[in-house]
Amino acid sequence: MTRTSFSLWTSMLVLLLVLTGCAGESGGSSGEDSGDKTTISFMHWRNEDKAVFDEIIAEFEDANPDIAVEMNIYPSDQYQATAQRMLQEGSTGDVFTSFPGAQFESLQKAGIFADLTDEEFVSKFDENLISVGQKDGKQLALPYQLVFNIPVYNKGMFEKLGLEVPKSWTEFQEMADTLLENGITPIAFPGADIGPNQFMNSMMMNNALDEDVFAKLQSGEESLTNEWWVKTLEDFQLLEQKGYIQKNALGTNSDSAMAMVANEEAAMIASGSYHMASILGLNPDLQLDLLAPITVEESEAVYEGINTATFMLAVNSKSEKQEQAKKFIDFLSEPEIASKYANGTGQHLTVTDVNYESEALKNTAYWIDEKKTRFQPRFLITNAQIEDAVLSSIENVLGGEEPMAAAEAAQKIVDENRE
Incomplete structure (x- = not known):
């Protein structure tokens, strides 16, 4: 092959690769204007x-x-x-x-x-x-969007079993025990993709009433080893140990968790109002509503849910x-x-x-005007590394780690990343 022929062949190959690469792109480009x-x-x-x-x-x-x-x-x-x-x-x-x-x-x-x-x-x-x-x-x-980041629950199932929306942590556990006795998983937990991102908010909303708690965590005024967060981790541990969430919760994706609710294998999904339409698409005969766990006694509860x-x-x-x-x-x-x-x-x-x-x-719609909700606490964490540490501490507890140990490990990361 002559040098001229080789150069021509090389140029054609490069052009072919460029055209092939362009043809394989999808999304990520605003396209070109025409006329x-x-x-x-x-x-x-x-x-x-x-x-x-x-x-x-x-x-x-x-x-x-x-x-x-x-x-x-x-x-x-x-x-x-x-x-x-x-x-x-x-x-x-x-x-x-x-x-x-x-x-x-x-x-x-x-x-x-x-x-x-x-x-x-x-x-x-x-x-x-x-x-x-x-x-x-x-x-x-x-x-x-105005989203309520609290569990969606099967209202018709509750009525059939004579269950009322719990107003305290004691009542929540009694409700969950009744569901288990009837062969129903209380909470479908989509740990593989959503994780604790949504559920953590309602689990901690009454444990930490100070809406500036995460700002104080980032500034060093608060710690994950304090009672408000350790109790939240202990509450998550209770859910796992009592079987209130399904086995292999961290390996369950949101589609599978929604199917559990749609098939009435589970009474709730630990996500938010944004999943209601999808669940009804799977089973239009369901009656759905929203229910946030109250992790304190009724007299200590201030918030009924989370909004975002x-x-x-x-x-x-x-x-x-x-x-x-x-x-x-x-x-x-x-x-x-x-x-x-x-x-x-x-x-x-x-x-x-x-x-x-x-x-x-x-x-x-009554949740908009009639319920006492607070803005999603997780979104008040403005440091991504600290947010990851907080969420990972929950996942570690669900994986078997003791709450205080998980809190201490997470706090170490917080200390390393405070601004």
Whole structure:
């Protein structure tokens, strides 16, 4: 082969590899603009909402023929780990979503959020529910969903067995014992993917009434070896030792845990209201409601549940298509569109004047106004390493470690990572 022929062959091979690589990409790119149409990327983690968002995006594109929306969806754990890097590149996520807490804090420090404070669509949201998206007096993100991060339970099963919602830790254990006696697992625990991320909040809400407890933990004023956290770990240990959660709980994913509830093998799932629609999809004959464990005696209980304003809509400050991105958020905040999303996904929203049509949403709407709830404590941990240490201490106890030993090991990590 001559040098000229070799060079030509090499160039063709390189071109072939480049074309093949491009053909294999999916998501992660906002695409290219074509003609007078601008393509924006909408990046989030809720694959279960894809069908509803496809319909909403089609409506938006009909109303805005000069804008196309490409949706990029990633698993939630991957999203938390890699979203910041992708957003900083500016090639994806013209509109993106953020978790409150550590991810929001990290993204705002990196300057990823465009300021939405003066945008008219902010007034379409309940001002009491969007403060979690604010920093230094600016509205950087708009929480779209109002989630109750407490167990979903089979209300019909409770009625059949003559069970009432427990108002104390003693009553909770009596309820769980009755379920076990009837061959029913009290709590399906999705430890493989969700883990204790949700359940920890209601398990500790009355053990640590100070809503600044995690801020104090990060500053050194509090410790995981103090009573509030050790008791929480002891309560988790009790659940495992008494069989109130299923065997191999740490190896059970959320789909399997939801199936346990849908098949009436389990009475509750340790996740949140966002799973109600999926469970009803598996068994539409169920009557579902929400139930948070009260880990103290009734006279000591202050909170009845946990709320989180999450799935926070934002515009990427690195984007060159911010005006088009803002139009899309404005569209999502229209009451008619928000109602379509709420009823299609089974989510309560922070947008005002939403019309809830699904029975599951109607039946749990009383949690918004009638129940004493507090904002999810886990999202008040703004240091990711400290958050991991807190969650790992629960997993270690469920794996057989003694509560104080798990607390001491976690506190050591906290001490090493305090800011």
